[in-house]
Amino acid sequence: MGLRERVDALFKGPEEFDLTDGSIGKPLFFLSMPIVVTNLFQTAYNLADTFWLGQYSTDALAAISFAFPMVFLLISLGMGISVAGSVLVAQYTGASEAREAEYAASQTITFALIASVVLGGVGYLLVEEFLALMGASEAVLPMATSYMEVISLGLMFMFGFFVFVALMRGYGDTITPMLVMFGSVVLNIVLDPFVIFGWGPFPELGIEGAALATVFSRGLALAVGLAIMFRGTRGVQIHLRDMAPDLTYLRRLVRIGIPASIEGTGRALSMNLLLFIVAMFPDPVVAAYGIGTRVFSVVFLPAIAVARGVETMTGQNIGADEPERAAAAAGLAAKVLFGVLSVAGVVVFLFPEPIVSVFVGAGEPDAERVIEVGTQFLRIVALSFGFIGVMRAYTGSFRGAGKTLTAAAISVLMLGVIRFPIAWFAASEIGETGIWLSFAVSNVLGAAIAYAWYQRGTWREGDLTESKVDVDDVSLEAGTTDD
Template structure:
């Protein structure tokens, strides 16, 4: 049996659900694992320093990277959804037009975000609670990332558009090459091996931006050639101010979802910063471990998004519903199994990234508080992907905000700062375990909310291949052959 199947071998709108979802999601899992390898490589090499400040610096830097990307990520989600629905409706030229316009507006948005972010990095890091050497290192790291944002974001757009068309293998192969390059460059630029200067934390950022920039160029070249996945056309990349309405209608809620996730991590950092640098470093490593563990759920999320979009476009809502329920069950079982493994091996996992005993001990505690609830994250992700694929990005955003802002942040603040009511079993004095508890509580409650919301069936109303009243703005222009 072939583990990977090409786009032309997959039928997402007929036949079995399990097989196409598996073949669609497996390359996404690999791609996301490679994606995490960027962050894990930085964490590993910076963990080789004797002091915790470099690790703490990227702990503060990573959420801001996530925030900047999330602010513009809605456009790539909109492009992916439109490409998927037009593909399912057998409207190839409309799908290509959607992809071309997405690339244009995504580049404009990421350039503006990067330039704006460059000038507020230091103030933002200080606002989160970074200070002293940690603030200096985090600022150096983020200034490079901000200027390189268009290159980083361009590759994410390439991945999204190819996925919408049903091709998840090509992005995986491109990602593999750039990860190898990044991992190779990291020690040379961080420690100054060979002819390179020792840039420290800033060197990790330079390696990341350079690798992502090369990936973006390769990805754009593939789409312009049109030999794999979706094709983009230079003649259709001139900004169409009428089409941006359709992209924004889908993309703004998707950006809200991603931005909400990013802001929640940033606000959690404000709470984490009330404790020691050791707690900050443990939190940073733990978050990166989570990003690795959750890769299967995120991959299924994206696979469900594509399958739901194509089935909605093909007017097969029942098959879309069955896909979501199947994905939720599988994601729960897979992540629950991972949770057992993480719980048992937590100290050993932390030791991979740092040999500082205090950081290892606190990080292991963090992992063990959250690991038993991993399966519920799989449920949330599966149904969120379904909502997005149906164009209900606002619903996905609402679930995310409820999970993170309404549940996780308040519980983290109350439980960790010693504000628990008298008689509660939660510690009544400041303790970081209150933050770890908040992750577990929010994971479980959000899974229930996502399932019940999906059962309401409001997602069935979406069909973004129609102009939905956009005729006043010109609707979707008819693409022309070049």
């Protein structure tokens, strides 16, 4: 039995369950589990960089703490295209309209690559000014700048792979992206120490080496992903004949995608604004903040994965005119995630110091201070983890239904209206502890807002079924001939 067969037997592919009929829990589980693993691999990129750069120097660790929010911002500005593509593919797949799904996927790839080139160019030109504005110290700024210049030039490879994952997920295939991500992560982890420390024939490139390893491994993953979609043997297929830019279709992608970009950009801006506050404190606090946010990225993997699963289930059930199944999936996901993440939060609350210590070099002069601050950060936020799961489940359902503006509004309320103001005022009164408290408070209130908004039932009055994105008026004139 080959690797693919073994993985299919373990996770089950989309051909073995129907998202629009039968039980809800089983297909949601098998849809979400590979996403959990894929996101774990995704996080491994950041964790590998954090681990090796933590051994390299405290300044390098602080530098990547500044760089990561900017990476997130650049990707978030373009993420609406991938969300729109995923929603369209899911809804057309649920409606059994394969040709429209293929056209949607092909157009999404085209405009995603164009957007990533533009955003990468802008990021490259403005990176140093942006990081300086965020408060990077003189010791940290050159390293953070060199890292982001490489990432900006390679943004097409990073963002292109995210789009591949989103389109395959919309179709219901979450196993193939997981396997491609696995190979890419292994390559990145192997390359990191060689190019950071200059092992073997490689020069010592420090933080710039970590960026080069990430871009190279992502580029290879994108090439594999495109080959899979062009072949069409797994997931949704794309065609060269459908990839000529269609401005009519671009308007459809923009209509769905702009609110999703606003949501993602709001999250990214929140991270950067918080970093602006964090930068008022010494570098050990900045390093602890970077460690804490990366730990959260691991802990929240189930929430992100299940939310993506709910997004796909909602999209396909809207396409199949089954909105009640969409609602049931969101409710089940919210309950399960609250329980799972609450347990994880208790574990982190009880054992924060060993977790933080993993990412700090023992010989660094500020190691004890970084561990102390990072421990406090994790302990304050840990018991609010379950509420993140609730919010993610409901916003995932809104996105899958095409209600991306609603998901964006909830995100902006949580991050811009609640988290940032609390952090700003509390930090001036009680120091960095105020920043950590802003995370806990906003997590709880964000869940309450999402739950209350969903329970209003406005989607039951027609919003979900009307968000099928005009399946019947898709312009397919450019793609009606056979390959």
